[in-house]
Amino acid sequence: MRLLLKGVPVFAGVEEAAIDLLLEESKRDLYPAGAVIVREGENGNCMYLIESGTVRIVKNLGREDECEITRFGGGEFFGETCILEPYPRSSTAQTVTASTLIGISSFAFHHLYQRMPAQHSILLLNIARDLCRRLRRIDETFAAKH
Secondary structure, eight states: OHHHHHTSGGGTTOOHHHHHHHHHTOEEEEEOTTOEEEOTTSOOOEEEEEEESOEEEEESTTSTTOEEEEEEOTTOEEOTHHHHOOSOOSSEEEESSOEEEEEEEHHHHHHHHHHOHHHHHHHHHHHHHHHHHHHHHHHHHHHHHO
C-alpha cells in the first residue's frame, strides 16, 4: 500500500515514515459494484484512496434530480474534505465497478500532526492544491456550458 500512496500526487513530498504512520491506522476494504461507500448528509471522518476500481461521486443519489459530479479511478482519492472540515458529506460516493479502497481517518491525520507536524502541513497543503485544481475544473466545465 505504501507504493500506492507514494504514487498519489497528494502524498508528494511526504516522507515514508509519515506514510507508514498513516497506513498503520488505515483500513483496506473491498466493495462490490453499486455499493454506497459514503452517503450525502452523513457525518464522516475518513478519506478514501482507490487502489482499484471506479467510484462515482453523486448528488441526490436515487432521486429524480440525481447528478453525477465526477468519477475517480485507481490512484485517485475522495472524501478529503472531512479531513479539513467537520461538516456532513456533501455528496454520495458509489462504486461503479468492484473496488478496493483504503480508508484513512481524520484521527490518523491528527496523529500525524502530533508526531510529525511538518509532514502534516505538507499533506494538508497538497490536499488544498488538489481541491483548487478540482474547483478550477468545475468552474471551466460550468463556464463552457453557459
